[in-house]
Amino acid sequence: MPIGLYRVNGLSMSPGLAPGDYVVTLKRWKSRYRIGDIVVAQHPQFGRIIKRIRAIQPDGMLWLEGTHPDSTSTDKMGLMRREWIQGRVIRSIFQSTM
Amino acid sequence: MIHALLRGIDRLVSVPAASAHCDIPCKIYDPSAAQIAALSVIRFMDLINELGQKDSLTLADQALLARLVEQKESHAEKAKHEIRIIWGDYIKQPQRDAYPDIDALVHSIMLAGSACKQGIERDKGEKLLTLINEFAAAFWDTKGVTTFTATCPYPPSETVVYPKLD
Numbered sequence: 001m002p003i004g005l006y007r008v009n010g011l012s013m014s015p016g017l018a019p020g021d022y023v024v025t026l027k028r029w030k031s032r033y034r035i036g037d038i039v040v041a042q043h044p045q046f047g048r049i050i051k052r053i054r055a056i057q058p059d060g061m062l063w064l065e066g067t068h069p070d071s072t073s074t075d076k077m078g079l080m081r082r083e084w085i086q087g088r089v090i091r092s093i094f095q096s097t098m
Numbered sequence: 099m100i101h102a103l104l105r106g107i108d109r110l111v112s113v114p115a116a117s118a119h120c121d122i123p124c125k126i127y128d129p130s131a132a133q134i135a136a137l138s139v140i141r142f143m144d145l146i147n148e149l150g151q152k153d154s155l156t157l158a159d160q161a162l163l164a165r166l167v168e169q170k171e172s173h174a175e176k177a178k179h180e181i182r183i184i185w186g187d188y189i190k191q192p193q194r195d196a197y198p199d200i201d202a203l204v205h206s207i208m209l210a211g212s213a214c215k216q217g218i219e220r221d222k223g224e225k226l227l228t229l230i231n232e233f234a235a236a237f238w239d240t241k242g243v244t245t246f247t248a249t250c251p252y253p254p255s256e257t258v259v260y261p262k263l264d
Binding site: 004005006007008009010011012013014017019021022023040046047048049050051066068069070071072093094095 | 100101104108113114115116117118119120183186187
């Protein structure tokens with residue numbers, strides 16, 4: 001499915017994304033990802049995660065990172081295959097702050 | 099409004115969750131880790147200065163000295179790190195309003211921590227602990243927790259600010 005809708009859990013993408021926010025993702029055929037893109041990925045150990053792309057290797061493998069210091073570290077998440085990326089966040093819907 | 103709509107849909111069909119996974123549970127902030135690191139720095143300084151009393155150092159003494167210096171520096175760094183976490187993740191505008199000098203205090207802790215890495219003078223360690231105690235008192239106050247001071251029941255037997263948790 002090219003378009004995905006996900007609810008954000010956890011705090012590792014704060015302050016950009018907070019728990020309870022929703023994101024819309026898009027995955028195109030041969031999607032080109034760029035450093036800094038927020039993506040949803042299926043991680044073999046951590047399950048479905050939302051993180052930011054920190055680096056892209058020449059072979060297309062990716063390194064992810066959280067935006068919060070307590071995030072699971074890039075090293076711990078390890079190298080990510082492109083196929084594990086489920087889409088790039090194209091729209092965030094924030095929980096209105098009351 | 100779009101969010102409310104999505105939340106309604108979420109309740110009906112359950113939107114899949116994407117986890118912004120953290121290593122540690124958030125909202126666990128406690129300056130005691132920094133206080134213990136500062137106490138350790140003083141302790142390492144004491145042990146280093148004890149070695150300094152000797153006329154000459156054996157190979158084993160030198161190996162110990164190397165360890166003590168390395169540990170002194172890493173604990174000074176740990177104290178800085180723990181304070182930075184609380185400052186960066188917990189201290190927000192309300193805490194700033196209550197303690198307008200908190201940024202300056204944190205900065206002076208950073209400088210005092212670095213001084214502890216550079217030197218072996220005990221007063222540098224004492225200064226680091228004093229500043230971190232000041233930070234701890236402010237931190238607990240922002241959480242509505244009163245504090246008291248007591249001498250820690252182990253070397254280096256220095257004064258520490260503790261939360262009073264009844």
